[in-house]
Every structure is written in structure tokens, then in C-alpha cells.
Amino acid sequence: MRIATNSYTDSMLNQFNALTSTQYSLQQQVSTGLKIQSAADDPTAMQNTLQSLADKAAQVQYSSNIATLQSRATAIYNVMESIQKITSRAGEIVTNAGSGTTSASTMTNYGSEVRQMIQQAVDLMNSKDPATGQYLFGGTNSARPPYATTTDANGNITGVTYQGNSSVNQVEIAAGSTLSVDVPGENTSGSGPRGLITDSSSGADLFNHLLSLQNNLNSGNSTAVSTTDSANIQNDENHQLYQISNNGAVQTRLNIAATFATTRASSLDENISKNSSADLVQTMVQLSHAQTAYQAALQSGTKLMQMSILNYIP
Numbered sequence: 001m002r003i004a005t006n007s008y009t010d011s012m013l014n015q016f017n018a019l020t021s022t023q024y025s026l027q028q029q030v031s032t033g034l035k036i037q038s039a040a041d042d043p044t045a046m047q048n049t050l051q052s053l054a055d056k057a058a059q060v061q062y063s064s065n066i067a068t069l070q071s072r073a074t075a076i077y078n079v080m081e082s083i084q085k086i087t088s089r090a091g092e093i094v095t096n097a098g099s100g101t102t103s104a105s106t107m108t109n110y111g112s113e114v115r116q117m118i119q120q121a122v123d124l125m126n127s128k129d130p131a132t133g134q135y136l137f138g139g140t141n142s143a144r145p146p147y148a149t150t151t152d153a154n155g156n157i158t159g160v161t162y163q164g165n166s167s168v169n170q171v172e173i174a175a176g177s178t179l180s181v182d183v184p185g186e187n188t189s190g191s192g193p194r195g196l197i198t199d200s201s202s203g204a205d206l207f208n209h210l211l212s213l214q215n216n217l218n219s220g221n222s223t224a225v226s227t228t229d230s231a232n233i234q235n236d237e238n239h240q241l242y243q244i245s246n247n248g249a250v251q252t253r254l255n256i257a258a259t260f261a262t263t264r265a266s267s268l269d270e271n272i273s274k275n276s277s278a279d280l281v282q283t284m285v286q287l288s289h290a291q292t293a294y295q296a297a298l299q300s301g302t303k304l305m306q307m308s309i310l311n312y313i314p
Contacts, residue, residue, distance in 0.1 A: 052268050052271045055264075055268050056265055056268040056269065058175070059261050059264050059265040059268065060265065062172065062173055062174055062257070062261045063258065063261045063262065063265065065171050065172060065173055066173050066254055066257050066258045066261060067258070068131065068171070069171055069173070069179065069181050069254055070251065070254050070255075070258070071129075071130075071131050072129055072131065072132075072136070072181050072182070073181040073247060073250055073251050073254065074251075075127070075129055075130060075131075075136060076136055076137075076181060076182070076183060076247060077244070077247045077248075077251070079124050079125070079127050079136065079137075080183075080196065080240065080243050080244050080247060081244065082120075082124050083121060083124060083125075083196070083197075083206070083240055084237075084240040084241065084244060086117050086120065086121050087206065087233060087236045087237045087240050088237060089113075089117065090114065090117065090210060090213060090233045090236075091233050091234065091237055093110050093113065093114065093213070093217075094213065094225055094226070094229050094230045094233050095230075096110070097110050097217055097222060097225045097226075098222055098223075098225040098226025098227075098229070098230055099222070099226070100222050100223075100226070102222065104220050107217050107218070107220050107222070108217070108218060108220075110217045111214050111215075111217035111218040114210055114213050114214040114217060115156055115157065115214055117210060118157050118160070118207065118210050118211065118214065119149075119157060121197075121206065121207065121210070122147050122149055122157070122160060122207075125137050125146055125147050125185050125196070125197060126145040126146060126147055135164075136182070137164065137183065137184060137185040137196060137197075138163065138164030138165070138184070138185065139164045139165040139166055139167045139168060139182070139184040139185075140165060140167040140168065140169060141163070141164045141165045142164075144163060145163065146162060146163055146164040146185045147160055147161065147162060147163065147185065147207075148160070148161045148163055149161075157211070158211070159211070160207040160208075160211070162185055162186040162197075162198065164184060164185055164186065165184065166184045166186065166187035166188075166189055166192055166193070166195065167184070167192075168180040168182035168183070168184060168192075168193050169182060173254070173257045173261075174257060174260065174261070177257075179250065179253065179254070179257075180193070181247070181250050181251075181254075183195070183196045183243060183247075184196070185197050185198070186198040186199070187199050187200065187201075188200040194239070194242070194243065194246075196240075196243055199239065202235070202238075202239050202242070203235050203239075204235060204236050204239035205232070205236070206236045206239075209229065209232040209233055209236055210233075212224075212228065212229060212232065213225065213229045213232075213233065216228075216229055
């Protein structure tokens with residue numbers, strides 16, 4: 001009689017391979033803390049994990065965009081606040097000089113002060129973003145100073161020219177949601193974002209209004225100061241308050257978006273961990289069982305391989 005051992009040997013090897021593969025997989029889970037090493041381990045969990053990782057990367061980018069915008073919005077606000085102080089002081093000068101009782105020398109002194117205010121406002125409007133080095137108020141034309149001045153022989157500013165545009169960059173802060181914190185220095189189109197200094201929709205034109213005030217003060221024209229200049233500067237003051245208020249609303253939206261992005265990222269981390277992380281206690285138990293099964297199979301296989309046909313002859 002002939003006893004075939006090929007089928008047994010093949011079966012035993014297949015069992016050893018399966019047990020070895022199980023041990024390796026469990027050992028990898030213990031060492032890495034991950035239950036998914038490849039898509040074949042759990043296709044659904046792998047797909048969910050990859051999607052969560054992609055969403056997390058997007059949230060990280062949104063958070064970075066928001067932080068950049070928050071820094072830029074703060075820099076813009078600081079300039080706005082200083083410009084508002086200038087318009088407020090100009091309003092005080094208008095009130096004092098337009099009374100009709102101000103001496104000629106005082107009017108001239110006020111004129112000199114306004115000249116300094118114009119230069120200060122130009123310097124402020126040519127401020128750069130400390131994070132990027134780009135000019136803040138030139139619209140999308142941010143590589144050169146937004147404002148240039150012309151002066152007379154005595155160095156007095158006689159004109160201020162805008163060199164930027166009225167476009168602003170939009171930045172994505174959430175899926176399908178963009179925001180701009182930028183404010184162009186000038187917008188005479190009648191639509192789009194209001195210009196900080198000159199805006200045709202509101203009638204703001206701070207530099208030209210300050211130049212008019214300076215000239216009327218120097219010439220002692222208190223009537224023009226109390227009528228034309230007073231109305232113009234008041235309008236500029238109101239416009240600056242609007243800009244500051246709008247900047248505050250934008251910063252509030254950024255704060256809300258930042259909180260949402262952080263919360264969303266944490267939630268995605270939990271999903272990634274849930275889908276990909278191994279339960280170490282359970283995995284250690286499974287590994288112990290797999291190692292015991294492997295040892296038992298090895299021992300029984302060794303004993304059976306030692307047997308011969310003589311063991312079956314009475």
C-alpha cells in the first residue's frame with residue numbers, strides 16, 4: 001500500500017504561512033500602532049482614512065490662510081486707527097479755524113500742522129505688511145508704494161497721486177468660502193471695496209481735502225474752512241469710522257473661521273485615529289493567540305513528519 005504525503009505537506013505549509021502572515025500583521029500593528037498597513041487590510045477603513053487625511057490637509061491650509069489674514073488685518077487696522085486720528089485732528093482744526101476769530105498767525109500754524117499731517121498720512125498709506133513685505137494699500141499692485149507726492153520749491157506737498165489699483169486678493173478660509181482683508185487706497189469706480197483714502201461712492205477724498213484745508217488755512221480763508229473744508233473733513237471722518245468698523249467685522253469672521261478650522265481638524269484627527277489606529281490591548285491578545293497557535297502547529301507538524309509507514313503496521 002502507498003501513502004501519499006504531498007497533500008498533507010501542502011496543507012501544513014499553507015497553515016504555517018497563514019499563521020506567519022497573521023503574526024507579522026499583528027506585530028506590525030503593535031510596533032506602529034496602526035491597524036491598516038495596506039488597502040487590502042481594510043479597504044473601507046483605508047478609503048475613509050485617506051479622505052480624512054485629505055480633509056485634514058485642507059483644514060491645515062485654511063488655518064494657515066486665516067492666520068496670515070489675521071496678521072494682515074491687524075496691520076491694516078493699525079494704519080486705519082492712525083488715519084482716523086489724523087482726520088479727527090483735522091476736524092478739530094476746522095472747528096477752531098472756521099470760527100472767524102482765529103488770528104492770521106494761528107491759521108498759518110494750523111496750515112503747517114496740516115502739511116505735516118498730509119506727509120504722515122502718505123507715510124502711513126505706504127506701509128508694508130510686516131509678514132510679506134508687500135505694500136498694504138495698493139490693491140493687487142502691491143510691489144511699489146501706493147502713493148507718490150509732488151512738492152513745491154519749499155518742499156511743501158502740492159499733490160498726492162495713487163499708484164495702485166482697486167482690486168483685492170481673495171483667500172480661501174473654508175471650503176467654497178473666500179475672504180479679503182485688503183482695502184485699496186483709492187476706488188473711483190463706484191463699485192467693489194471702498195477705498196480707504198479716496199472713494200467715489202462715499203465722497204471720501206482725504207488727501208485732496210487736507211490739501212484744500214492747508215491752502216485755505218495758509219491764505220486765512222476762514223469762510224472756506226468753515227463751509228467747504230468742514231463738510232469734507234466730516235465726511236472723511238465718517239468714512240474712516242466705517243472702514244474701522246468693517247475691519248472689525250472681518251476680524252470677527254476670521255476668529256470664527258479659525259475656531260471652526262481648529263475644531264474640524266481635531267474631529268478629523270479622531271476619525272483618522274478611529275479608522276487607522278490599532279487597539280493595542282486587543283492586538284496583543286490576538287498576537288499571543290496567533291503565536292500559541294503557530295507553536296502548536298509547529299510541534300504537531302514536527303511529530304507527524306517523524307512518523308513512517310512502520311507506525312501503521314501491526
